[in-house]
Amino acid sequence: MNKLGGESNISNICDKNTTMNSRLFSAEMKLADVIHADYSLLLLLHRFGLNLGFGDKTVKECCEANHVSCPLFLMICNVYSNEAYLPMDKEIERIGPDVDQLIAYLKNSHDYYLNSRMFVIEEQLKEISENCEEHHKKILHLFFNEYKNEVIRHFAYEEDTVFPYISGIVHGSRSGNYEIEEFKENHSNIDDKLNDLKNIIMKYLQGDALSEMRIRVLFGIFSLEEDLSKHSLIEDKILIPLVKKLEQQYGRQ
Incomplete structure (x- = not known):
């Protein structure tokens, strides 16, 4: 296992940031796939009242089960993962x-x-x-x-x-x-x-x-x-x- 700050870890972080900038998450994606795509989004789960152990449920299914707004959750996830993303007026409305x-x-x-x-x-x-x-x-x-x-x-x-x-x-x-x-x-x-x-x-x-x-x-x-x-x-x-x-x-x- 590489120590914190090793070349492998730094490379992985850079790769993640590069690949994530070209995509947005959707309601039909499995929540586990969203986390695999950007593990920093684990930090958002507790803030939305979402717990681990969600199996193969989609983002929409997890949000509905926990009474969380799926459009809001996705918007925040996309802001965190995509440097180029800013929600449009219609999305905010x-x-x-x-x-x-x-x-x-x-x-x-x-x-x-x-x-x-x-x-x-x-x-x-x-x-x-x-x-x-x-x-x-x-x-x-x-x-x-x-x-x-x-x-x-x-x-x-x-x-x-x-x-x-x-x-x-x-x-x-x-x-x-x-x-x-x-x-x-x-x-x-x-x-x-x-x-x-x-x-x-x-x-x-x-x-x-x-x-x-x-x-x-x-x-x-x-x-x-x-x-x-x-x-x-x-x-x-x-x-x-x-x-x-x-x-x-x-x-x-």
């Missing part, structure tokens, strides 16, 4: 009735980032820092804590302000002067500060101490960065256009 499921998916993603991915990275950084000079130890903790606090603030704003506003529209209780355009104007890319943390670990920590751990945490940070980029894309290109349409519908009532 189609998931209008499923906006509550989209919000639930985004909330589950928040929980995963904070309580799983970032927790693991934080523990790894603590282990690495024990073998660093005091100066570098403080810098590692400072940059990670600043980033983590920014993520917490970002997610709290969405869950306390944006998501309740959207749910209010859906259930006929829109209030106040808030509009989704405000979210769009203030929607920052929360993954930007990860670049500083990556550079510290790659460029400025001296010596070979815990080299494999440093590579492992870098893989984790790169993966988190990519996942958060998709998360922001879903909010910018799916959630915001969908809510704008809902606002227009509300205004005509």
Whole structure:
């Protein structure tokens, strides 16, 4: 078995990204085949409330059995797997009735980032820092804590302000002067500060101490960065256009 970061693993990742860019998933595909085509989609199953053990069921059958919107699930899968894919207006309109499921998916993603991915990275950084000079130890903790606090603030704003506003529209209780355009104007890319943390670990920590751990945490940070980029894309290109349409519908009532 190759160690993490070996040439074979890197080649496999590159091959997957290259081959997946030319296809989209469909409702009649077996869910197992979808996962085989892009194993990173395993991360989406829990966020949608889908469990393993689905046998040879199709995507549509699995979604129906778990009361999950098949068009929404496929849209998110295609966003994650195909760099060139962006849903068209008609596709976004189609998931209008499923906006509550989209919000639930985004909330589950928040929980995963904070309580799983970032927790693991934080523990790894603590282990690495024990073998660093005091100066570098403080810098590692400072940059990670600043980033983590920014993520917490970002997610709290969405869950306390944006998501309740959207749910209010859906259930006929829109209030106040808030509009989704405000979210769009203030929607920052929360993954930007990860670049500083990556550079510290790659460029400025001296010596070979815990080299494999440093590579492992870098893989984790790169993966988190990519996942958060998709998360922001879903909010910018799916959630915001969908809510704008809902606002227009509300205004005509």
